[in-house]
Amino acid sequence: MKMTFRWYGKDSDPVSLQMIKQIPGMSGIMGFLDYKPAGEVWTEDEIKDYIDGVHAAGLECEVIESVNVHEDIKMGLPSREKYIENYITTIRNLAKYGVKVIVYNFMPVFDWLRTDLARVIEEDGSNSLYYDEEEIKGMTPVDIVKKTIEDCNGFSLPGWEPERLAELETTLKHYENLTADDLRVNYKYFLDKIIPVCEEVGIRMACHPDDPAWPIFGLPRIAHSIEDFDKIVALHDSPANAFCLCSGSLGSNPANDIPEAVRHFGKMDRIACAHVRNVKYLGERRFREAAHLSSTGDLDLYEIMKAIDETCPDIYVRPDHGRMIWGETGRPGYGLYDRALGATYINGLWEAIQKNK
Numbered sequence: 001m002k003m004t005f006r007w008y009g010k011d012s013d014p015v016s017l018q019m020i021k022q023i024p025g026m027s028g029i030m031g032f033l034d035y036k037p038a039g040e041v042w043t044e045d046e047i048k049d050y051i052d053g054v055h056a057a058g059l060e061c062e063v064i065e066s067v068n069v070h071e072d073i074k075m076g077l078p079s080r081e082k083y084i085e086n087y088i089t090t091i092r093n094l095a096k097y098g099v100k101v102i103v104y105n106f107m108p109v110f111d112w113l114r115t116d117l118a119r120v121i122e123e124d125g126s127n128s129l130y131y132d133e134e135e136i137k138g139m140t141p142v143d144i145v146k147k148t149i150e151d152c153n154g155f156s157l158p159g160w161e162p163e164r165l166a167e168l169e170t171t172l173k174h175y176e177n178l179t180a181d182d183l184r185v186n187y188k189y190f191l192d193k194i195i196p197v198c199e200e201v202g203i204r205m206a207c208h209p210d211d212p213a214w215p216i217f218g219l220p221r222i223a224h225s226i227e228d229f230d231k232i233v234a235l236h237d238s239p240a241n242a243f244c245l246c247s248g249s250l251g252s253n254p255a256n257d258i259p260e261a262v263r264h265f266g267k268m269d270r271i272a273c274a275h276v277r278n279v280k281y282l283g284e285r286r287f288r289e290a291a292h293l294s295s296t297g298d299l300d301l302y303e304i305m306k307a308i309d310e311t312c313p314d315i316y317v318r319p320d321h322g323r324m325i326w327g328e329t330g331r332p333g334y335g336l337y338d339r340a341l342g343a344t345y346i347n348g349l350w351e352a353i354q355k356n357k
């Protein structure tokens, strides 16, 4: 396992590379050029500048999260050709600078979704990301996007870039006639073009699951269960067509057994990296994010790490969203303190697993 930390870049992350380096056991970051709109080529100069900075801090940058997929590719519009070409150029450029894994998602319109970005946890006064389907029912997609942007303390959040808001209504209209099967056809078209390039340059694509793990606003979503990911494997069967096993996203649906999912896809060599975090179920399609420690939520992080050790021990792992604690303010889910605690806890589980063999 290589322990990593998500980093948004020096101009938009209040967490510095030096702070990340000081967390015990950090091998590197999961990097992001957050100023690049979906569909644009990431140039060699931009990549070099970013990665040189990471290396100068004594960290690696072998994972990029995310290179976002343009909606025209997901919708299968003729203009997708240009965006796929750009995506391929970005893959080639990233490979030249040592990137091994690209995390992305194929969720229509929305990346992750929450109804409250700072829900106070009564027991200790910390706050975390929260989701309640009942609240979604009273909102339109435009309402939720506006609310998310307003609530994110001035920080950009992945998947919620302002330029996408401008196009939201048109995009939603396009999706009205698109079924889950249509989306899979478009996904296959994309994979068939990019995976051979990935194989050639030594990059693995890591698809992030739908978050939450069910369809929202009637949009087709095709990546939220073991069965869904089996279908994604079948679209283009290659180790380069892999997943980012996000325990909290898949785990938002209690029907998904996360250690089982890890073992299932780990044995097939289809897990390139993992986001490890915990979820607390509060009712039907209602949950909040918890501290990483198993007993504070409903997922068993020890079992998840054991499954990783048994079936895919060499993957990149990062602590995922943290709560806001100790008065920290910042990008929701991506503060320093609770994620650092999460990394340390995961490292502790890992050490115990190794020593118990």
Ligand code: DNO
Binding pocket: 065, 066, 067, 068, 103, 104, 105, 111, 112, 158, 159, 208, 246, 275, 321, 333
């Ligand atoms: C949420 C993240 C996701 C993830 C993307 C990958 O906090 O895990 O935004 O980075 O879905 O494209």
